[in-house]
Amino acid sequence: MSDHTIREHRRFLTCLEPIGEKELYQLKKTDDVLVKAEGRKHGEFGEQRSICMLRLFLQYLENEGHPMPFKWERLEVPYVREKDQYYLTPAEFEDFVGKMQDNFYGLRDRLLYELLWSTGLRIGEALGIDMKDVNFQDKDIFVHTAKGGEGDKVYISDRLEFWLKKYLEKKNGLPDQSEALFVNYWLGDLKRLDKICARKRLLAYRKDFGIIKKMDHPSFRRGFATNVIENGAHIKEVQYLCRHTSERTTLLAYVKFDKLKVRNVHNRIYSQEPKNYALEVLMKSVGSHNKEE
Secondary structure (H helix, E strand, O other), X not given: OXXXXXXXXHHHHHHHHHHOOOOHHHOOHHHHHHHHHHHXXXXXXXXXXXXXXXXXXXXXXXXXOOOOOOXXXXXXXXXXXXXXXXXXXXXXXXXXXXXXXXXXXXXXXXXXXXXXXXHOOOHHHHHOOEHHHEEXXXXXXXXXXXXXXXXXXXXXXXXXXXXXXXXXXXXHOOOOOOOEOOEEEXXXXXXXXXXXXHHHXXXXXXXXXXXXXXXXXXXXXXXXXXXXXXXXXXXXXXXXXXXXXOHHHHHHHHOOOOHHHHHHHHHHHHOOOOOOXXXXXXXXXXXXXXXXX
């Protein structure tokens, strides 16, 4: 379990305080109203996450052998409107990166976006890459995963290799050096580029380029997954490339579909010229009769 998940669990455990003075046998299913009221203080998804935390807590107590006053499965998780999730299309990506400058910061940011687009890395994973993690011989990059674990590798395409080498030429020419791949000067010191600075740079590009569509770092990852599956990859292959434990996560959270494309696919499959089955039966019967003669 990652540090972020632990912090979030601790945060939503506070939503159980309204029922904290009750004995376990005194709990009622209707007490979820108190928990949801406390959860609303944590934003739009607070109710949902507070009830999930209550379900997890009761499930833990049940596994420990404590008698339950009711089945925790009966606690219904509140419906929450699905988040608006944006993704980049190949044309939008090419238009975006094509406007970037050829100086050090322009090449650094271009490489970052090329990396996110062609590997599906999370922004934290990309910014955590060190120089020693890049292996040009095997054409892969070792990734220190943001979700915990031992890490994994992503592939270097020919296009990504081009921008990597072009950026490294500029980086190696700097008076200061750093083990980090993506660096930034801050108060005269060369440091690793952090998420806050990277986000500000992306927002500045959107403004400078006049991009109206909402665009954030996860939109590159969602665009990667959608682009790969639209080019014929199996969902299991996309799951592997995105490093998800379940293909359900890949489908629900990352793979986005254009409704017009879905309609065209349906028409292509089911709008073929219908067969004249009566004529086929007649021709078969005539053929069999001729053989008998």
